Ligand SMILES: Nc1ncnc2c1ncn2[C@@H]1O[C@H](COP(=O)(O)OP(=O)(O)O)[C@@H](O)[C@H]1O
């Protein structure tokens with residue numbers, strides 16, 4: 392690949408990179424716009440409680456909120472660490 | 480029925496004031512009595528772009544406070560007698576505009592004008608909120624650039640939830656995309672987001688694309704809205720936009736790199 396090709400290809404990717412980043416960000420911001428404001432705090436406190444009993448990391452828990460015409464759903468997802476099976 | 484158009488974006492410096500001046504002039508030139516209001520309290524600029532800065536006596540805040548009548552404050556445009564400008568106040572008091580006051584003045588204007596164009600300040604603070612609150616239509620001015628697109632999306636969320644129409648459960652504000660400062664050459668090189676890219680993300684009805692153009696600076700230097708420069712690309716782009724808004728069917732222009740063809744054959748002189 393010549394030097395010229397290198398600059399060409401890096402240029403081609405800059406607009407598509409921008410688009411990709413925007414799509415992810417905008418989707419995230421749209422979904423978090425309608426979320427109740429207590430959500431981050433709830434997530435933090437839940438994590439503290441769970442950590443008392445199970446050794447999980449920061450990202451082991453996710454709380455999501457969904458809303459349609461007739462109901463609101465609060466979804467709580469906890470990923471427990473894999474069981475460490477003893478070697479025979 | 481009168482219609483209130485807000486020209487908004489979230490981000491600053493994308494071309495709201497340029498657009499407000501151009502479309503207000505375009506609507507008036509098409510025979511519709513139009514008022515254009517500068518909502519940028521403390522940073523009055525529309526008067527300069529319209530070329531009436533030396534004729535400002537009273538402003539928007541004076542009218543709200545009853546220190547002047549609407550007729551005293553409205554400045555008739557020098558190029559078109561169906562166009563009037565209501566300048567912003569230069570006060571540093573951020574609370575000079577009130578929702579009640581703005582609503583009262585807009586109601587009064589609606590009796591006499593067909594279109595009322597509100598030039599929004601940047602940001603999502605009080606001034607920007609009041610500029611869009613009573614709107615029927617929103618012209619979302621966006622540059623093909625990440626931060627501008629993101630801010631436009633934020634603004635769409637606000638238009639859909641924090642406006643009078645939203646609060647009263649009326650038909651929502653009609654939103655239109657105006658993509659400005661577009662460079663087809665740079666899009667072709669993959670350096671700039673394309674019209675399709677921006678539409679994919681914002682899913683808005685495209686009213687028009689305004690190219691990056693030297694004519695915009697020339698127009699602001701002389702205080703005449705760029706739409707009056709009928710030979711310029713930006714002037715024609717704004718002309719198309721006004722016509723489309725009024726229901727005319729005009730094909731989109733200024734999206735493709737036309738010069739590219741000639742350059743390929745004759746080479747660039749630069
Ligand atoms: N299509 C365009 N081509 C070139 N320059 C532009 C274009 N539109 C706006 N500008 C320039 O961008 C700057 C900001 O425009 P302005 O209308 O004041 O933006 P805003 O009101 O959103 O802050 C000005 O210097 C203006 O001349």
Ligand SMILES: [Mg+2]
Pocket residue numbers: 495496497519524599600
């Ligand atoms: Mg402005």
